[in-house]
Amino acid sequence: MLKTHRAREVDESLEAKEVFLAGWVHTLRDLGGKKFIVLRDGTGLVQLVVEKGSKAFDVAQELTQESVVRAKGLVRTDKRAPRGVEVKVEEINILSRAKTPLPLDVSDKVSADLDTRLRERVLDLRRLEMQAVMRIQSAAVRAFREKLYSKGFLEVFTPKIIASATEGGAALFPVIYFGKEAFLAQSPQLYKELLAGSIERVFEVAPAWRAEESDTPFHLSEFVSMDVEAAFFDYNDIMDLLEDLIKGMIDGVQRECSDCLKELNYELPKFEFPIPKITYKDSIEILKKEGVDVKFGDDISTPLLRVLNKALGKDLYFITDWPSSARPFYTKAKGDDPSLSESFDLIFRSLEIVSGSTRNSSRDVLEESLKQRGLNPSSFEFFLRWFDYGMPPHAGFGMGLSRVMLMLTGLSSVKDVVAFPRDKKRLTP
């Protein structure tokens, strides 16, 4: 290893100890007879001091911002240092010298537009704010996984190259698969159902692709979907589970990332638990009362969700029991009213972050449902045939990671929370 400690680990307990540190030159302050280098690594910042006359001084003369260096020095506490502790450098060497000027200010004295930042993303990801975002994401995904493991779910992986459209609706990206036409999966939906039909409780964290025109701060053509599917669950069981997961993710981020939240100047919203539920029907009534021209069967668009959010005064809520016609073919209808379905969306303010339902588990019902939507059951035979051999009742949901991240970071575009986002116009970096 090139280093004995990481930046954050340098504290008073190491007083007078020799350490090796390595990282990026975050900022440089040259006072003539003394140089201050703020060194950054994956854990944070620490100040290095280089005195005139030391061996290191001449090398430090050559430093530029964002150069990668390794330094040997003695830790000393000093109330004048930023964290009350700093490292007096004895030796320093440059592992990789950064060219100047940088195309982006990593130290955040001048902020750049999102577009510029995405173009210069590798440098952008070095900014403290983006480091915080990446940490929060990791903590959130970890909390999601751990909660599911604790409830006996298995993490699974479904194919991402598929033969045909899974759900109908969304446009897919075609790929050439050994001379045959194939597509990138828009969702693991059908495969996760089949897995739930074999191993009961499964989840997957994986990318999905949609070739949609959608050009908004909430859509990407490639996104990470957090999917859960469980046999012997219905949509109420799934909503209970989801509530636990949301709670776990918020707690996990709060616990592990308080400094990151501070870096983002963001406080996690205080949600009501249990998460309030409102039916689709009641939502429509509320919207009507608010003077919106809507009727049963209409989709609740983003502008309408804003109205609903304001009327309800809730930041996180379920909209349940959607019209069957507004849902995909695998969604189970309600027993007492087949025009409605056992389905839900979880809404953060006016943003849908999760969508789920009880699924149809009978082949006859599925075939009928496909026909009603103008889809041909025979093209779904790869899926339907397994319903002949013992398919339990099951339910599940799909959660958009980057949308949840907006809730956990306070940022306003999913392009900002994804390291290398893919949208209609962006294919690099």
Place this chain on the structure above:
RNA sequence: GCCGCUGUAGUCUAGCGGUCUAGGAUGGGGGCCUGUCGAGCCCCUGACCCGGGUUCAAAUCCCGGCCGCGGCGCCA
């Protein structure tokens, strides 16, 4: 895809018919400085998206294109 707004040095921004030889900040180069922490001070460097038009005169007004942002649509 539609509607609206926008495009000025590496980055962020001021200017919105002549006062622009385009101002500031940050960065970069050079100099001074041994406790900086958005270090400070001095000198220097670097820009009007592209193409047409209007006008005596265009960064500034008009048209087209491209890019970006916001909203909507598509999408779950």
